[in-house]
Amino acid sequence: MTRPVLLVTGADLAPQALALLGDFEVVYAGRTPTEDDIVALCRRHDPVAIIVRYSKVGAAAMDAAPSLKVISKHGSGTDTIDKVAAKARGVAVVAAVGANAAAVAEQALALLLACAKSVVTLDRRMHDGHWDKATHKSIELEGRTVGVIGLGAIGLKFARMADAMGMRVLGFDPYATNLPAHVQSSDLATIWRESDAISLHCPLTADNAKLVNEKTLAACKPGVLIVNTARGGLIDEDALLQAVRSGQVGGAGLDSFAVEPMTAPHPFHGEGRIVLSPHIGGVTADAYVKMGVAAAANALAVLRG
Structure with missing residues (x-):
């Protein structure tokens, strides 16, 4: 049989x-x-x-x-x-x-830190023989505000990590209930307006495709950091690239993309303030x-x- x-x-x-x-x-x-x-x-x-x-x-x-x-x-x-x-x-x-929640939340935190601390750029400069101590200043995340969009298992785990670092956590999720005390329930307009960093942890749907776009990025604080370990379709990649080049976005850490595998060459390639990983957040x-x-x-x- x-x-x-x-x-x-x-x-x-x-x-x-x-x-x-x-x-x-x-x-x-x-x-x-x-x-x-x-x-x-x-x-x-x-x-x-x-x-x-x-x-x-x-x-x-x-x-x-x-x-x-x-x-x-x-x-x-x-x-x-x-x-x-x-x-x-x-x-x-x-x-x-929830099976990969810890892995993806850790990757999101790694990308946020890489952007805030210029890890990739400074590593490259050091390997090229430079010592930029007198000219470089990183971003201190303690006391700053992070907006977490999507409060499922991954988003909540990331929010807990951010809170442990002393960050103020704003969270948006229309389906989330009984949020922990360290997550302040917010609408998207507040997240765009008040966040120093934004991390995406929501599923991709027809309603939120290109949620991060020219209009929403313009509503953010100048120099905002964008992290995406969810789905690439949540971001209008052309709009993000222009916002990085203009300085409206201070840095982006991306683990997912509109087209995967990422095509080469890609407009993000060579952009020093965009840190890339090949959708491996959950791969441990x-x-x-x-x-x-x-x-x-x-x-x-x-x-x-």
Whole structure:
């Protein structure tokens, strides 16, 4: 008797996650699968479940897998899954919410500090033989205000780190309740107006695409720092680049981009006040295990009713 198939849209899964999936034949899509690859694998194997690591899963993939019951995200963001199509076909969509929260919040803090302390620029100058002590001044974050947009597991963990550094924390999330005392609930207008730094931790939706744009950046304090470890589509990249070049944005730390992998050359390349990382905020050895186990457990919970 053949085992039901579980498709992983990636090249691997943590051994601890695989240990939960002994009743299934696990099929891997490879390191960089395309949407067409996913559709072809669904047609060939008719999986009952898909664990989504990379690429998108749309209506075509679902139609190619009539036995499909659940799509489980290896992480917290489900924007790469067509949830409307899934609902129409009775396919559950679940996410490993919070599994990578520590990893992503730490990356956001690292990017904020890199911008405030000019870590990348000073490192490069030092390696070139310069000693800029007499001419450089960094930004002290204690006592400054950070706006946190999105107060899920990641945003709240980042907010706690910022509070521990002595920052005033403004938070915006229309769905968040029972906020901790160190997060001051605010509207977006207040966050644009009062924040010295802004960190994005919200999902990408049709309503908030290009939330950070020419108009909202103009409403910010001159020299504001922008950090994005959420989704690239939250930022109008052209507007951000112009704001960095004009000095309206003092620095940007970015871990996600409108198009991924980032095309080369890219307008951000060579901009000294933009610190880049390749969407690796949630990629740690610990998070790899946590997300894999949560994704597998979530899928099993649906399949077993």
